[in-house]
Amino acid sequence: xxxxxxxxxxxxxxxxxxxxxxxxxxxxxxxxxxxxxxxxxxxxxxxxxxxxxxxxxxxxxxxxxxxxxxxxxxxxxxxxxxxxxxxxxxxxxxxxxxxxxxxxxxxxxxxxxxxxxxxxxxxxxxxxxxxxxxxxxxxxxxxxxxxxxxxxxxxxxxxxxxxxxxxxxxxxxxxxxxxxxxxxxxxxxxxxxxxxxxxxxxxxxxxxxxxxxxxxxxxxxxxxxxxxxxxxxxxxxxxxxxxxxxxxxxxxxxxxxxxxxxxxxxxxxxxxxxxxxxxxxxxxxxxxxxxxxxxxxxxxxxxxxxxxxx
Amino acid sequence: xxxxxxxxxxxxxxxxxxxxxxxxxxxxxxxxxxxxxxxxxxxxxxxxxxxxxxxxxxxxxxxxxxxxxxxxxxxxxxxxxxxxxxxxxxxxxxxxxxxxxxxxxxxxxxxxxxxxxxxxxxxxxxxxxxxxxxxxxxxxxxxxxxxxxxxxxxxxxxxxxxxxxxxxxxxxxxxxxxxxxxxxxxxxxxxxxxxxxxxxxxxxxxxxxxxxxxxxxxxxxxxxxxxxxxxxxxxxxxxxxxxxxxxxxxxxxxxxxxxxxxxxxxxxxxxxxxxxxxx
Amino acid sequence: xxxxxxxxxxxxxxxxxxxxxxxxxxxxxxxxxxxxxxxxxxxxxxxxxxxxxxxxxxxxxxxxxxxxxxxxxxxxxxxxxxxxxxxxxxxxxxxxxxxxxxxxxxxxxxxxxxxxxxxxxxxxxxxxxxxxxxxxxxxxxxxxxxxxxxxxxxxxxxxxxxxxxxxxxxxxxxxxxxxxxxxxxxxxxxxxxxxxxxxxxxxxxxxxxxxxxxxxxxxxxx
Numbered sequence: 001x002x003x004x005x006x007x008x009x010x011x012x013x014x015x016x017x018x019x020x021x022x023x024x025x026x027x028x029x030x031x032x033x034x035x036x037x038x039x040x041x042x043x044x045x046x047x048x049x050x051x052x053x054x055x056x057x058x059x060x061x062x063x064x065x066x067x068x069x070x071x072x073x074x075x076x077x078x079x080x081x082x083x084x085x086x087x088x089x090x091x092x093x094x095x096x097x098x099x100x101x102x103x104x105x106x107x108x109x110x111x112x113x114x115x116x117x118x119x120x121x122x123x124x125x126x127x128x129x130x131x132x133x134x135x136x137x138x139x140x141x142x143x144x145x146x147x148x149x150x151x152x153x154x155x156x157x158x159x160x161x162x163x164x165x166x167x168x169x170x171x172x173x174x175x176x177x178x179x180x181x182x183x184x185x186x187x188x189x190x191x192x193x194x195x196x197x198x199x200x201x202x203x204x205x206x207x208x209x210x211x212x213x214x215x216x217x218x219x220x221x222x223x224x225x226x227x228x229x230x231x232x233x234x235x236x237x238x239x240x241x242x243x244x245x246x247x248x249x250x251x252x253x254x255x256x257x258x259x260x261x262x263x264x265x266x267x268x269x270x271x272x273x274x275x276x277x278x279x280x281x282x283x284x285x286x287x288x289x290x291x292x293x294x295x296x297x298x299x300x301x302x303x304x305x306x307x308x309x310x
Numbered sequence: 311x312x313x314x315x316x317x318x319x320x321x322x323x324x325x326x327x328x329x330x331x332x333x334x335x336x337x338x339x340x341x342x343x344x345x346x347x348x349x350x351x352x353x354x355x356x357x358x359x360x361x362x363x364x365x366x367x368x369x370x371x372x373x374x375x376x377x378x379x380x381x382x383x384x385x386x387x388x389x390x391x392x393x394x395x396x397x398x399x400x401x402x403x404x405x406x407x408x409x410x411x412x413x414x415x416x417x418x419x420x421x422x423x424x425x426x427x428x429x430x431x432x433x434x435x436x437x438x439x440x441x442x443x444x445x446x447x448x449x450x451x452x453x454x455x456x457x458x459x460x461x462x463x464x465x466x467x468x469x470x471x472x473x474x475x476x477x478x479x480x481x482x483x484x485x486x487x488x489x490x491x492x493x494x495x496x497x498x499x500x501x502x503x504x505x506x507x508x509x510x511x512x513x514x515x516x517x518x519x520x521x522x523x524x525x526x527x528x529x530x531x532x533x534x535x536x537x538x539x540x541x542x543x544x545x546x547x548x549x550x551x552x553x554x555x556x557x558x559x560x561x562x563x564x565x566x567x568x569x570x571x572x573x574x575x576x577x578x579x580x581x582x583x584x585x586x587x588x589x
Numbered sequence: 590x591x592x593x594x595x596x597x598x599x600x601x602x603x604x605x606x607x608x609x610x611x612x613x614x615x616x617x618x619x620x621x622x623x624x625x626x627x628x629x630x631x632x633x634x635x636x637x638x639x640x641x642x643x644x645x646x647x648x649x650x651x652x653x654x655x656x657x658x659x660x661x662x663x664x665x666x667x668x669x670x671x672x673x674x675x676x677x678x679x680x681x682x683x684x685x686x687x688x689x690x691x692x693x694x695x696x697x698x699x700x701x702x703x704x705x706x707x708x709x710x711x712x713x714x715x716x717x718x719x720x721x722x723x724x725x726x727x728x729x730x731x732x733x734x735x736x737x738x739x740x741x742x743x744x745x746x747x748x749x750x751x752x753x754x755x756x757x758x759x760x761x762x763x764x765x766x767x768x769x770x771x772x773x774x775x776x777x778x779x780x781x782x783x784x785x786x787x788x789x790x791x792x793x794x795x796x797x798x799x800x801x802x803x804x805x806x807x808x809x810x811x
Contacts, residue, residue, distance in 0.1 A: 238660070
């Protein structure tokens, strides 16, 4: 691993790097030791707190149903938000002002509002104006919030994907006499989909993480919330947190791996136009809410690649 | 080219599979009122001694025992009783909407609630109390709480009671569940956990916390636990009241108290008379 | 029509949101820059730590992190951040800590791609005149990188503004907590929702425009 930021280390630099490594490692060990010590002092490492996770029932009764709800909300949100986002994104590029402007307003509005606010609002709205039962309502509210927000983000991804295609594609299509709809549906969209796929898969990570908002604020029994019932039973708040965090990390790691695998495959595709929205660039920042900040410039040169790979 | 199609297809299949499982598990949920054979009862899922979802999926606690007895008296077999979680904030709503037939979830009777739902009972008289560290000596009455750090559950009446009446200068932290207060109580981050003594007793009795905490024994309020029923359903109220009376007279009430609160060393009040609300 | 607003400190709640945002922004900028420095440093152990931190923290829901600061850091590890006796101040500081730890991963990633846009020649020239790694990074590469990533950073900041709502989960009295309280007590759902939605639009829109303008002005012309 060489980098342009520093020279290949000579004897002195090597010595210095070793010293830095040792000091850094010592600090890390100290920190870990403190964490371990505190936890064992406070009885957080007692086997009574951890052994429940080796029993099947802790999973089948509490965690797995929660995980199913997390995935259910995430999947529903994705399936609804995707077509909605595509429609909004295309509408935003329409030649007609009366289509373009409202679509733009909707997209910008819902991107500016916290998902949590949307969920709380949806929950109250369903409670006041519909007959959805109280145990289904949090799911509806969570999905609604996620859809409104993510459809707007996806709309921007779709727009960026289509705009990233070379202009010649549109021009050539027009030259052979295709109509606007035909240009969009048979030339631009099929290519854009390949371009966008990694970014879209990465958006799933965002959705999966955001389901936890519903657990904390709306009593939606997703993973984070079913942890509560589990912890009430085994009196292990901290261990249950750690286990739930690990589940989320594993889940999202699988999704990001899928995203970078897709990105890899698509980049290698021969007939590709070469335009790919790097998942990290668009959805990376989108993970906290904002979308992208655009595709970030020149090909990676300094300090490793831009991708997610560790 | 081919691969790209496969990728797209597999992504779709992946998404569909997720929704398919989603829809599959949906069906189990809403068999609420169907046929009139089953009865749906709202309880708490996360309060040891009161209403707790056990690892094997069954339920335990005093409220659960009372609810089961009542449902049986109403003519339902044990297997036809379906329990549902009704968080504190959602109880009136769930009754009004008919999501549950009745609620036994440490539901104390007060005027504000009586405007929205009807109550049978009461079936237990509890008091707001404090759970403190076993070596705590500084708290012997309500006003001692001023300047202390208290923990309770978001939106609970106990929290409001402390804020408005007992000790307005106490610091109050509101957590998702009572069990989330316990680590902080043990480490000194909070000084006391406040709610009904019946609920606190359940936590004090949990194996992991045995000997660490004690009840302060303050009777800061009277909480008359009733069974919540949809507003206007007097027939149901009467039936439940009859069941509760029978439960007391045939000794089942005492047995349930003993089974659920006995290990906690909690001195319960005698069984309240139906309709006799202690202010 | 707006009678119901009486008794609610809407501006105060949004002021808390602003404070949360600004403090966490500073925190995450500092920590994110250190992380980015680690990720491109010559010491493999630091690189490993930086990578692991980013990939782990970024994949945990913010809600989990925020709630953990209260139940884990404060309750079990006894972290009081100088506010042991004041719950309101403690939960606010814990929220800033949690938001900074989380947002730093996005700052780090944005900065790292910014570092990538600095032409190789810059770093090579810097090394040729004998600058050390720290000097190359702090004098030559980072100042240019910062200017190119103002756009992405603006997005991170906007996202952070919205993410402060999660602090409601540990009882920080910011905008979303007040909104939840208000819609439970008042029968003015749409009006309340509109007020709070507009509040966030007012906070995020100028940020985006200002930083967008700034990023165009400061862009390194090449």
